[in-house]
Amino acid sequence: MLRISGGRVYDPANGIQGEVKDICIADGRIVNDVQGAAVRTIPASGMVVFPGGVDVHTHVAGAALNFARGMTPENHRAAAKFIHSPLLRAGTGGITPTTFATGYLYAGMGYTTVNEAAVPILSARHTHEELRDTPIVDKSSCVLMANNEILLDLFEEGETERARDVLAWLIWAAKGYGVKAVNPGGVAAWKWGKDAKVLSDPVHGYGKVTPAIIIAQLAAIVDHLRLPHPLHIHCNNLGVPGNVSTTLETMRVLEGHRAHMAHLQFHAYGGDDWTTLRSEAAAVAEYFNAHPNLTADAGAILFGNSVTITADGPWQHLLYQLTGRKWGNLDVENETGCGIVPYVYKGSNVVNAVQWAVGLELLLLIDDPWRIFLTTDHPNGACFWRYPEVIHLLMDASFRRECLRKLPSRALKRIVLPDVDREYTLSEIATITSAGPARALGMPRKGHLGPGADADVTIYNESPDRGLMFRHPRYVLKGGEVVVEEGDIRKVVDGRELIVRPAYDENIEEYLRPLFEQYYTVAFENYPVEQERLEGADIRELG
Amino acid sequence: MGGKVTCTLGEVKNRADLIIYWGGNPADCHPLHFSRYTLNAKGKHVPQGRKGRTMVLVDVRETPSVRFSDIFLQVRPGKDFEVVTTLRALLKNRPVDEARVAETGLTLEQLQNLVDRMKNARFGVLFFGMGLTMTRGKHMNSAAVLTLVAELNAFTKFVSMPMRGHGNVTGADVVMRWTTGFPFGVNLSRGYPRFNPGEFSTIDVLVRGDNDAALILGADPGATMPQPAIDHLARIPTIVLDPKLTHTSRLARVHITTATTGISAPGTAYRMDEIPLPLKPILKSPYPTDEEVIRRIYEKVKVKPAWSPAAYAKVPCA
Amino acid sequence: MPPTTLENATCTFCGCVCDNIGLEADGDRIVKTKRACGLGEAWFKNHTAERLYPDALIDGKPASVDEAVEAAADYLYQANMPLVYGLSNITCEAQRKAVALAELVGGVVDSHTSL
Numbered sequence: 012m013l014r015i016s017g018g019r020v021y022d023p024a025n026g027i028q029g030e031v032k033d034i035c036i037a038d039g040r041i042v043n044d045v046q047g048a049a050v051r052t053i054p055a056s057g058m059v060v061f062p063g064g065v066d067v068h069t070h071v072a073g074a075a076l077n078f079a080r081g082m083t084p085e086n087h088r089a090a091a092k093f094i095h096s097p098l099l100r101a102g103t104g105g106i107t108p109t110t111f112a113t114g115y116l117y118a119g120m121g122y123t124t125v126n127e128a129a130v131p132i133l134s135a136r137h138t139h140e141e142l143r144d145t146p147i148v149d150k151s152s153c154v155l156m157a158n159n160e161i162l163l164d165l166f167e168e169g170e171t172e173r174a175r176d177v178l179a180w181l182i183w184a185a186k187g188y189g190v191k192a193v194n195p196g197g198v199a200a201w202k203w204g205k206d207a208k209v210l211s212d213p214v215h216g217y218g219k220v221t222p223a224i225i226i227a228q229l230a231a232i233v234d235h236l237r238l239p240h241p242l243h244i245h246c247n248n249l250g251v252p253g254n255v256s257t258t259l260e261t262m263r264v265l266e267g268h269r270a271h272m273a274h275l276q277f278h279a280y281g282g283d284d285w286t287t288l289r290s291e292a293a294a295v296a297e298y299f300n301a302h303p304n305l306t307a308d309a310g311a312i313l314f315g316n317s318v319t320i321t322a323d324g325p326w327q328h329l330l331y332q333l334t335g336r337k338w339g340n341l342d343v344e345n346e347t348g349c350g351i352v353p354y355v356y357k358g359s360n361v362v363n364a365v366q367w368a369v370g371l372e373l374l375l376l377i378d379d380p381w382r383i384f385l386t387t388d389h390p391n392g393a394c395f396w397r398y399p400e401v402i403h404l405l406m407d408a409s410f411r412r413e414c415l416r417k418l419p420s421r422a423l424k425r426i427v428l429p430d431v432d433r434e435y436t437l438s439e440i441a442t443i444t445s446a447g448p449a450r451a452l453g454m455p456r457k458g459h460l461g462p463g464a465d466a467d468v469t470i471y472n473e474s475p476d477r478g479l480m481f482r483h484p485r486y487v488l489k490g491g492e493v494v495v496e497e498g499d500i501r502k503v504v505d506g507r508e509l510i511v512r513p514a515y516d517e518n519i520e521e522y523l524r525p526l527f528e529q530y531y532t533v534a535f536e537n538y539p540v541e542q543e544r545l546e547g548a549d550i551r552e553l554g
Numbered sequence: 555m556g557g558k559v560t561c562t563l564g565e566v567k568n569r570a571d572l573i574i575y576w577g578g579n580p581a582d583c584h585p586l587h588f589s590r591y592t593l594n595a596k597g598k599h600v601p602q603g604r605k606g607r608t609m610v611l612v613d614v615r616e617t618p619s620v621r622f623s624d625i626f627l628q629v630r631p632g633k634d635f636e637v638v639t640t641l642r643a644l645l646k647n648r649p650v651d652e653a654r655v656a657e658t659g660l661t662l663e664q665l666q667n668l669v670d671r672m673k674n675a676r677f678g679v680l681f682f683g684m685g686l687t688m689t690r691g692k693h694m695n696s697a698a699v700l701t702l703v704a705e706l707n708a709f710t711k712f713v714s715m716p717m718r719g720h721g722n723v724t725g726a727d728v729v730m731r732w733t734t735g736f737p738f739g740v741n742l743s744r745g746y747p748r749f750n751p752g753e754f755s756t757i758d759v760l761v762r763g764d765n766d767a768a769l770i771l772g773a774d775p776g777a778t779m780p781q782p783a784i785d786h787l788a789r790i791p792t793i794v795l796d797p798k799l800t801h802t803s804r805l806a807r808v809h810i811t812t813a814t815t816g817i818s819a820p821g822t823a824y825r826m827d828e829i830p831l832p833l834k835p836i837l838k839s840p841y842p843t844d845e846e847v848i849r850r851i852y853e854k855v856k857v858k859p860a861w862s863p864a865a866y867a868k869v870p871c872a
Numbered sequence: 873m874p875p876t877t878l879e880n881a882t883c884t885f886c887g888c889v890c891d892n893i894g895l896e897a898d899g900d901r902i903v904k905t906k907r908a909c910g911l912g913e914a915w916f917k918n919h920t921a922e923r924l925y926p927d928a929l930i931d932g933k934p935a936s937v938d939e940a941v942e943a944a945a946d947y948l949y950q951a952n953m954p955l956v957y958g959l960s961n962i963t964c965e966a967q968r969k970a971v972a973l974a975e976l977v978g979g980v981v982d983s984h985t986s987l
Contacts, residue, residue, distance in 0.1 A: 072732075074828055080731045082557050084749050087735040092746035097860045101746045101975045103735040109747075110732050133562065136822065136830040140964065141732045160598070202569060203677070204711035328707055337557035338704055341828075342713065344564025345598075351557065530598050532564040532591055534880040534892045537832055584888050585909035591888070688987075719984075721884030722967075723960035726983035729967040738985040740971075743953050743978045755986035756957045765980065767951035769944070771970055773958030773984065791947035795962075799925050807947065809929040810940045814919040816884040817902070821963025826887035833963060836878045836897045837921035842937060844966040850937075852973045854945030 012037045012045040013491060018055030018470060021441040022062060023381075024450070024459035028438040034060060036466040039490040043462050053493075055470050058485060061441045062458050063123030063467030064398075067448035068243070068273050068308045069389045070320055071113045072127050072141035072150075074134040074341060075349040079318050079390070080107045082339050083353055086316065098503060100146075106318050106353075106390045114146035114506065116396045118494050121469030121484040124449070124457050127152040128191060128243065128273065129322050131343045132159075133533070135185035136540045142508055143546070147489050147500075149465075151452065151509040153243045154185045155322055155347040157192030157225050158199040161526060166228050167220045175232045177523065179515035182238075184539035186510050186548070189240035189452070190233050191273075193322035194247050195225040198348045206325035207247055210260050222247050223264045230268035236513045237553055239453025241269030241306070249274075249326050252282040255291035259298055262305060271451055272299075274310020274388035276370035282425075288362055289425035292372035299377055306451040307377070308386040311370030311401050313393035314358045320391060324348035345530050356393075364422035366392075371404055371411070372426065375433045380442040381450065398444070403478035405435040440481075454509065466491035508548045556697070559704050561679075561713045562827045563590075568597035569711075572675035574610045576699065577634065578683020578717045579617040587717075588622060592679075610668065612637070613685055627668070630659035632690035637665070638698040644669040645705060673709040683717040718826040721815065725824035760786045768792045769851075771844060772815070776802030795844050810847050813839035821845065883908060884961070885915040954979035 013036040019029045035045040070076050080087070083106065090105025093112045102112035117125060125145075130138045130152045142150045156162060156178060165174040182190065196214035197207035205215040210223040230242040246261045248254035258278040262270075272278070281291040299305055319330060324340055327350020331338035339351035356363040370392065377383040385402070389395035404411050408431075415429055423429060435443075449458020456465045468488040474480040487495035494502050520535075527535045542548070566573070573592050580587040588594050593609055600606040611623035614631045629637055637658050643650050644666055655662045672678055680703055686695045699714060706712035718724050727737040734740045734747035741747070741754040752758060756775070759765050760783035767790055776784055777800065784805070792806040803809040813819040818839035822830050842850075882891040893916070894906030900921035905913045928940035935943075948954050956974040959967050960983050974981035 077728060077731045078558075078828075080735050081727070081737050084736055087747070087749070090735075094745040095742065095975050095978075096745075100972070101734070101742055103747055107735070109735050133564075134829060136832075137728070137824075137828070140822070140830070144732060144968070202565065202711070204707065331704070332708070338559065339557040340559040340561075340707075340713070342561035342565045344562045344568060348561075529596075530564065530568060532562070532567055533829060533831060536880045537882070537891045541832065584886050585911060586888055586890055590890060718887035720960035721886065721889065722962065722964065723984050724887065725964045726959040726967050727985055729959075729964050730971060730981065730983070733968065733971045734981075739980070739982045740974075741980045742975045743980070745975075745978065751986060754980050754982070756955065756980075756982045757987065759955055759980055759982075765951070765953050765955040767947050767954035767979075769948060769954060769956045769970075769973070771956065771958035771966070772961035775957065791951070793944040793947060797919065799929075803929065804932075806929075807931055808940050808944050810937060810944070811925045811927055815961055815963055815966075816882055817916065817919045818921055819963060819966075821965040823882060823884045823889055823963065825889035829889075830964070831882045831889055831891045833882050833884065834878060834880075836876060836881060836895050836902065837900060837919075839921045840923045841927065844962040845969055847937070847941065848966055848969040848973055850941045851945045851948065852969060852976060854941060855949050855973070855976050858945075858949050 012047070012050045013053065014045055014050050015053045015055050015060060015468065015470065018058045018060035020060045020460065021438050022460040023438055023442045023446040025461045034460055034468060036488070036491045039466055041460055041462055041464045041466050053470070053486060057473065059437060059471045059473050061121065061469045061471070062445045062460050062464070063469050063487070063489065064121050064444045065448040065452065065458050066122055066125040066386065066395065067271070067384045067451055068128045068386045069125050069395055070128060071125060071389070072110065072145060073130055073138035075129065075320050075351065076107060077141065078339050078341055079320050079351045082337055082351060083107060083318055099500060104396070106316050106394050110141050110144040111146060114148055115500055118147040118487055118489065118500065120396060120398060120482065121487050122148065123467035123487070123489050124149045124454065126188070126452060129193065130154050130185055130187060131347045132181055132185040133343050133346055135187065136544070139186060139508065139540055139545055146503050146505060147494055148506045149509060150506055151188035153189040153191035154182055154187035155193060156181070156190050156229060157195035158347050160199060160345045160530070161523070163199060163214065163217065163220055163225065166224055167217050171228065173522065174228065175235060176515040176519040178232050179236055179513035180519050180523065183512050186540045186542070186545060188509055188511050189238060189243050190229060191243045192226060192229050193245040193347065194249065195222040196220065197222070197247055198322055198324055201324035201348055202342055210247065210257065210264065226261060226264050230265055230270055234268050238511060238513065239551070240451065241271050243271045243273055245273045245321070245323065246278045249277045249321065249323050252280050252284050252288040254278055254280050255294055258295060262298055262302060265304065266302070268304060270305055272305055272307040274386065274391065275307040275373050276310040276312065276366065276392065277388070279369050279373060285362055288365055290365055290369045290372060290427060292369045292376055293427050296373060296376035300379070306382045306384070308384040309370050309374050310386055310388040310392050311374070312356050312363070312366045313387065313397050313400055314356045314363065314367065315393065316355055317393055318351060318353045318390050320349065320351050322347045322349050324350045326350065327352050330354065344532065358417055359419060361419050361422045364418040365425050368422070368426035368428040372428050372431065374405055374443070375431045380439040381447045383443060384448045384451065385443045399478050399481035402440055402481045406440065406477045408432050408434050505547065508545050510545070510548050510550045511553060512550055513553045557704070558700050559707060559713050560715050560827070562829055563825070565713070566592050566679050567595040569599050569677035570679045571600065571606060572608050572610070572671055572678040574612065574678070574680040575619065576612040576680060576682045577685025577687070578681060579613070579619045580717065581619040581622060582617065583719070584717060593622060608671065627660055627664060630657070633658040634686050634689065634695050635691040635698055638695065638702055640665055641669055642702050642705060645673070672706055672712065675710055675712070678706065678710065678712040680714040681717050682714065684719070687716065715827060722823040724826055724828055725822065728824050728828060757783055766790055770794045770802050772796060774800040774802050776800065776805055795847055797841070811841045812844045812847055813841050819843040819845070883912040883915060885911050948977045951977065951979070956981040959983040
């Protein structure tokens with residue numbers, strides 16, 4: 012049992028904004044009170060207490076990220092080293108940290124839950140193997156569905172009900188948590204070297220199915236199945252000048268449904284080409300503010316090294332042609348693809364400077380912190396361990412202006428950031444890093460400090476240097492255990508996997524089996540991830 | 555250029571109309587590759603199977619795979635790199651020296667024909683084997699082929715894939731990447747992973763005599779490695795875990811018999827395209843699994859005092 | 873012992889890793905394979921569950937697994953730079969533990985890929 016005593020508590024989900032109060036913990040959960048001699052007290056006066064961070068969108072495990080690790084040995088050499096100790100596993104940090112380092116880095120930053128945002132079902136077993144080796148944090152995953160050809164064929168035939176059962180079966184087969192749509196129809200077209208750029212045009216190889224139909228159908232199915240997390244969507248035309256029209260159209264298609272717009276920064280550009288690219292964050296924010304059915308994460312970029320990893324194969328081919336650097340591509344039969352291109356964002360590059368501003372503009376112009384969350388689409392925009400830099404930029408307008416002065420003057424004409432004076436409060440930071448993403452993910456025991464919540468708590472030394480403050484929490488608790496103290500990992504616990512089991516008609520297997528034998532190269536029986544593989548998984552059954 | 559443009563085997567089955575095997579003999583070494591994944595498989599977009607596909611075989615000698623191919627290109631040994639480079643030049647309409655091309659054992663006409671086929675394919679795939687990666691040029695050959703395939707994507711859809719051999723060698727790559735960041739040859743002697751092929755690769759380590767003990771897991775270097783490497787293994791404490799008594803077991807200080815992977819030991823193995831598959835044992839072995847024995851060794855070592863910089867600090871410095 | 877059967881078994885002989893193999897076992901050996909190639913059939917039939925070899929050998933003499941594990945741990949612990957090599961014919965679960973062990977003893981870990 013444990014008492015965190017005298018800290019200033021920010022628990023936005025329970026309406027607590029900086030009140031000095033004690034947080035009590037027993038059996039891994041938050042409770043009203045603890046008494047007796049066995050209670051350890053963490054004196055936290057002068058400190059700031061947050062619910063543990065929740066990352067709504069990150070890429071930390073699985074075939075694509077592991078492909079990227081293999082492609083970037085030079086980065087591992089330059090990266091932070093994790094030295095083996097009786098407590099810790101060895102590893103490398105940097106832009107694609109090893110699994111153990113990923114757990115330590117997230118925990119060290121006060122994050123205790125992460126959502127792996129792109130899992131192909133065919134290699135989901137691999138994702139879970141890696142998540143098992145990612146310590147401390149709890150984990151969920153979103154399963155890639157918007158280019159699944161069995162589903163697309165059903166949409167083509169108008170077989171919505173059967174598609175619903177197939178999708179539910181697939182989530183359980185992957186032992187997933189949510190549904191991800193990446194470049195709907197575009198990755199399927201990429202299998203023939205094509206893309207899907209117009210939402211109302213039929214997808215290459217199909218007569219009727221359009222990206223708009225895929226988006227609408229998936230959003231409807233996710234709502235119908237009452238999945239805790241809404242459809243998680245990466246829009247078509249990622250990263251392309253002028254893509255704001257596609258993004259706004261996607262949001263219109265989603266009216267009447269819940270949806271989470273992933274890495275919105277990459278989808279808020281105006282202009283006709285790279286030389287005229289400009290920010291359209293204001294237009295996106297205006298529409299978004301008026302549509303409470305939507306949540307989003309920023310996908311902010313920071314200057315420096317990154318490696319872009321996305322299921323958006325055609326975009327990655329374009330980026331390879333633009334950069335002339337390494338290119339990895341991995342198409343997954345019947346389901347999805349992924350492309351990998353290392354990239355360096357430079358402050359001196361006008362396009363990169365505009366991208367940098369767009370991420371911050373969205374975070375500042377979207378007025379409800381319960382609907383926009385802090386991410387960098389790790390490792391695409393920047394590494395997750397650089398989140399404190401974004402927090403610093405959000406909380407300190409004068410620091411922001413200082414950074415803006417270093418940008419090329421041509422970039423300044425294409426952004427609105429210089430005119431934005433908003434500064435985030437601590438309560439708003441707690442919302443965009445924890446309470447908001449937990450609510451959007453539908454995780455009732457995460458992101459707050461009320462009784463019954465998981466005792467995932469982060470305690471900071473308050474400092475006017477917000478970057479420093481958020482980089483180095485004084486204590487981090489995971490499930491009531493003190494895992495980080497004074498900047499060191501003190502205890503390593505296993506994180507749990509959060510999994511959803513939606514209801515479906517069992518007969519769907521008889522429909523799937525023959526199709527499967529025709530289209531796939533693994534045995535139908537060997538396709539689903541075995542439940543017994545996942546030790547200590549937290550499975551939520553949906554009626 | 556670095557990286558790799560690839561796919562899972564089902565993509566080949568469902569789409570490929572041009573299939574190139576380079577430096578490999580699948581008919582003998584991967585006997586079901588043709589029927590399950592590539593040439594003879596009926597795929598979603600190639601319902602006619604074999605009739606819908608063209609197969610090109612590139613190799614230095616005639617093998618039983620030749621009779622499966624539509625076109626066989628016999629390259630002079632050691633000239634693969636030159637052939638790939640010529641293909642890249644032709645792809646970009648750059649001039650090539652016919653006399654230099656002739657040194658490869660192929661004609662310009664043959665290579666131009668191949669480039670035309672590649673560019674006009676709907677979906678092309680190039681599988682490359684040890685005949686390319688383990689002969690003169692080695693990793694330079696692999697890099698050249700990977701680049702050629704990446705560049706072909708400016709014209710059409712094209713992918714490549716190495717024909718990995720041993721059952722779960724792909725799994726070893728995958729596991730090492732997620733645990734250490736590097737795919738093989740990882741040195742942890744400083745407590746963190748370091749990678750330098752040619753320095754920390756097994757043969758180099760053994761031939762130099764850098765290591766002072768060896769744990770050999772499901773391999774038989776005593777039968778396959780250069781003699782100086784074998785001599786070193788015999789000199790140092792070598793420990794072998796294997797379902798059989800191997801050549802290496804005979805020169806080792808310790809041998810432990812283990813259950814056979816996938817037959818009497820459960821777990822996971824990765825296919826050559828990095829798809830993980832479950833291993834379901836049918837026999838009950840009288841021997842423990844590799845996993846169990848390694849775990850028990852780990853636990854024995856773990857309880858001994860940890861080596862640490864602090865332990866070395868006690869040694870007086872000169 | 874009555875025969876046992878398994879459908880969709882996975883063959884780890886070559887990199888194809890076919891996972892649709894039918895197997896029939898009688899006691900401590902596999903007596904029938906379905907859908908396997910020649911190499912796969914030989915692989916399955918040649919690996920029996922018979923006790924053909926001693927549990928363990930130390931310096932060529934039969935030993936118990938416990939003794940051999942103890943000896944292996946001592947050798948690896950005492951070494952300054954042990955080499956952990958192979959990994960290509962063991963499960964991923966065993967590979968994970970092998971990397972952990974290499975890390976613990978501060979050695980090099982490598983597979984057939986480096987050849």
